Amino acid sequence: MNFPAIMNLPKILDKRGNLSFFEYPSQLPFEIVRTYWIYDVPGGEVRGSHAFKEQQEFIIALSGSFDVILNDGEKEYRFSLNRSYYGLYVPKMYWRKLENFSTNSLALIVSDKPYSENDYIRDFNQFKKMRNEI
Secondary structure (H helix, E strand, C coil), X not given: CCCXXXXXXXXXXXXXXXXXXXXXXXXXXXXXCEEEEEECCCCXXXXXXXXXXXXXXXXXXEECCEEEEEECCXXXXXXXXXXXXXXXXXXCCCEEEEECCCCCCEEEEEECCCCCXXXXXXXXXXXXXXXXXX
């Protein structure tokens, strides 16, 4: 999978509370190596603003809502995440930023690589140049 995509997750309905999950390979196109979450984001703040050379991610709004803005070097895509039963697959080499966090929002991110500063591209112009070389 080389394009960003909203992926619906299983939703098991129960009067005691619903349950959703994701697994590799039935829902995710990669094995999970790293998990992290973003929370307590002050109003108006933006997270991300970088791309990864190799890392793929899957992003879910476990609580609240936020927008994920992706850029492929030419076009921008906006995804609003606000349900815990779907998430956004983000392939490598997409510039990403998260914004418009609602109060008490919780973003869960899983990826296929361990943290490596060397995998980050933090300059948008450098990203566009690298993306055009692909």
